[in-house]
Amino acid sequence: MDDTTQHHVPRLLAIDDSEMIHRLLKGRLRPEHLEIHAATSAGEGLEMSRRLQPEVILLEIDMGRTDGLAVLSQLKNSAETHDIPVIVISATDDTQMKVRCFDLGAMDFVAKPFDLSELRARVRAAVRLRQMMLMLAQRAQIDGLTGLWNRAHFDLRLRQEIAEASRHGSPLALILCDLDRFKTINDTYGHPHGDHVLTEFAQLLAQHRASDIACRYGGEEFAIILPRIGAAEAGTVAQRIREELAGRTWPEQPDLHVTASFGVCDLAMCMQPTAACMIALADRALYDAKQAGRDCVRLAIPPRAA
Amino acid sequence: MGSERGDRDGGAPMPLRQDLSADADAAALAVYFLRELEVRVDALDRAWMMGTIDVVHDIARHLRGAGGGYGFPEITREAAELERAILADEAVAAEIGEKLEDLIDTCRQACAGGGGRP
Numbered sequence: 001m002d003d004t005t006q007h008h009v010p011r012l013l014a015i016d017d018s019e020m021i022h023r024l025l026k027g028r029l030r031p032e033h034l035e036i037h038a039a040t041s042a043g044e045g046l047e048m049s050r051r052l053q054p055e056v057i058l059l060e061i062d063m064g065r066t067d068g069l070a071v072l073s074q075l076k077n078s079a080e081t082h083d084i085p086v087i088v089i090s091a092t093d094d095t096q097m098k099v100r101c102f103d104l105g106a107m108d109f110v111a112k113p114f115d116l117s118e119l120r121a122r123v124r125a126a127v128r129l130r131q132m133m134l135m136l137a138q139r140a141q142i143d144g145l146t147g148l149w150n151r152a153h154f155d156l157r158l159r160q161e162i163a164e165a166s167r168h169g170s171p172l173a174l175i176l177c178d179l180d181r182f183k184t185i186n187d188t189y190g191h192p193h194g195d196h197v198l199t200e201f202a203q204l205l206a207q208h209r210a211s212d213i214a215c216r217y218g219g220e221e222f223a224i225i226l227p228r229i230g231a232a233e234a235g236t237v238a239q240r241i242r243e244e245l246a247g248r249t250w251p252e253q254p255d256l257h258v259t260a261s262f263g264v265c266d267l268a269m270c271m272q273p274t275a276a277c278m279i280a281l282a283d284r285a286l287y288d289a290k291q292a293g294r295d296c297v298r299l300a301i302p303p304r305a306a
Numbered sequence: 307m308g309s310e311r312g313d314r315d316g317g318a319p320m321p322l323r324q325d326l327s328a329d330a331d332a333a334a335l336a337v338y339f340l341r342e343l344e345v346r347v348d349a350l351d352r353a354w355m356m357g358t359i360d361v362v363h364d365i366a367r368h369l370r371g372a373g374g375g376y377g378f379p380e381i382t383r384e385a386a387e388l389e390r391a392i393l394a395d396e397a398v399a400a401e402i403g404e405k406l407e408d409l410i411d412t413c414r415q416a417c418a419g420g421g422g423r424p
Contacts, residue, residue, distance in 0.1 A: 020342055020372040027335045028375075060371070064364055091371040091386075113374020113382050 009035045010127045011054035015045030015071065016089070017063040021112075025058070028116045032123060042071045049081045056126040058110075061090040061101065069100060076105035083133060085126040089114070143216040145195060146202035154215035154223055158275045161213070161225050165267055172267040173226040173234030176282040177205075177241070180259045180294040182220035189253055197258055200248070204241055212237075223282075231266035231299050238262040238297045246295060261289035265300035332377050339376040340417050343369075347413045354406055362406065363392050369409070378416050384409040 012034045014025050022038040029036060037052060039045035042063065049057060057075065061068030072088070075081045088101045091112040098109050107129070108122050141153035149157070158174070165172035179185075179201060186194035198220065205214040205222055213225040226234045242262060250256040263286030270277035281300040289298040346365050353361035366388045373381030388405040391397065 016371075018368045018371055020339060020368060021375070023338055024335060024372060024375045027331060030331075062367065064367065091367065091382075112371040113379065116375070 009033065010056075010131070011035045011037060011052055012056050012058065012123065012127075013037045013039060013045065013048055013052060013054040014058040014089075015039045015042070015049075015063075016058070016060035017041065017066070018060070021060070021089075024114075028114075029120065029123065032120055034123070034127070042066045042068075045071060046074055046081075049075060049084065050078070053080075054084060055130040056123055057084055057086045058089050058123075059086050059106075061088055061097065062092050069104060072101060072104045072106060083130075085130050087122055087126055089119075143202075146199055146216050148202050148206060148222070149213060149215040151215065151217060154213070154217060154225070155275070157213050157215075158225055158278065161227055162267060162273055162275060162278070165227065166273050170228050171230040172278075173229050173231055173264065174266070174278045174282045175224040175226065175234055175238050175262055175264050176217065176279070176286045177222050177224075177238065177260050177262045178286060178290070179220040180261055180290075185256070185258065189256065193253060193256075196252075197250075197256075201245060201258070201260065204244055208237060208241075229266075231264050231269065234266065235264045235297055235299050238264050242295065242297055259295035261286060261294050262297040263287070263289055263300065264297060269300055269302040271303055336376055339372070339378075343381075343413050344417055347410055347417070350406065350410055354403070359392060359402070362402075363389065366392070366409065369413075378412075380412050381409070381416060384412045 010033075012025075012029065012032075014022055014036065016022060016038075017040050019040065022040070026036050026038070034055075037048060037054065039048050045057075045059070048054075059068060059072060059075075061072070068088075068090075072086060075084065075086055082105075085107040086105065087108040087110055088098075088106045089110050089112060090097070093111045101109055107126055110119050110122055141150055141156075142148070143150040161172055164170075179197065182194065182197075185197060198216075202214070202216065202222070205224055208224075209226070211227050213227075215223045215225070217223040224234075224237075226237065229237075239262075242260060246257070246259050248258065250258070263282045263284065265278055265281035265285060267273055267278060269281055281302075285298045285300040289296050292298065346369060350362060350365050353359075353365070366385045370382050370385035370389060373379065373383075373385060384405070388402070388409050391402045391405045394401075
């Protein structure tokens with residue numbers, strides 16, 4: 001299963017107009033094994049926050065002519081950076097200022113000059129919090145039965161991958177697949193065995209390229225987002241999965257024969273590079289596969305060619 | 307480990323020893339800081355002579371934030387005093403000048419203690 005929260009060294013972004021502070025932070029936070037990034041202006045800090053998605057931001061409120069509170073407000077009002085913990089660091093030790101910072105969404109406040117042990121401990125706490133938030137968010141996007149990404153994640157990732165593919169001019173394919181006559185399997189062999197079939201099929205889908213994103217789309221419907229390949233190659237992937245499933249035996253139910261139908265499209269086939277278009281094309285191709293007798297793969301027909 | 311102040315009225319400044327000099331990491335950082343400090347002191351002098359108070363304020367703000375972290379709480383203290391004088395509702399040039407001299411003296415003592423210019 002593709003892991004969007006791949007393990008990496010936690011990132012810390014410090015936003016402060018003082019080079020001396022950045023040097024001090026890099027030197028004194030070294031034992032924390034962080035990847036430390038420095039921004040010396042508000043604009044640079046906001047851009048780096050969005051791009052790097054650090055585990056924690058240290059933000060100086062008093063940067064001369066720059067209003068640090070405005071920067072904090074922008075970080076907390078942007079969907080891209082809202083959830084990143086911000087520790088305000090400031091030589092200004094004013095209670096009203098602290099209250100404003102917390103009200104704007106700061107997680108913590110450390111006065112300059114730092115007590116470095118205290119700063120380290122607060123940074124560690126912020127990193128732990130961020131990692132826990134990411135883990136919980138990830139768990140909320142996983143289908144409990146199959147372990148694949150759930151529909152919510154699929155919707156998000158498809159939009160992201162379309163944006164990425166559009167930006168780089170790279171191909172992007174989508175497979176929608178549906179277990180054939182699944183209701184009959186459930187009715188004949190019982191729901192526990194039906195769940196076993198779903199789980200086994202999910203494992204087949206998750207076995208291919210690490211970059212592919214396999215999701216449970218609905219009850220017995222699944223989707224695979226395949227970055228950097230087109231429909232023809234995705235069709236080959238679908239064919240391999242189809243053959244593996246059709247050839248599988250089920251020791252607990254020797255009479256059982258499970259198949260699936262597959263609809264495949266790619267972004268280049270779409271009139272508009274949107275998730276709705278890709279899903280509609282792949283869904284139509286899946287319908288064609290069902291109409292053709294099931295247990296087969298159909299490539300979408302681009303609207304222009306239809 | 308304490309620190310000592312020099313005699314403002316003349317002679318070489320008494321060295322100001324870094325509070326964290328027993329910490330090897332901090333000592334290494336102090337080499338960098340003291341080099342920067344010499345630059346900042348020159349810049350403070352120039353800014354004051356040219357009357358660019360905003361530059362004086364900026365440098366004081368940076369030193370206030372960094373001094374203690376590098377093991378020189380006296381620099382933080384003096385820089386804070388200078389900032390207060392600049393930001394006072396009725397800022398008085400003479401008082402700003404006095405606080406500026408205090409800060410420069412303290413910085414020079416730090417540089418003397420860390421191997422700065424004699």
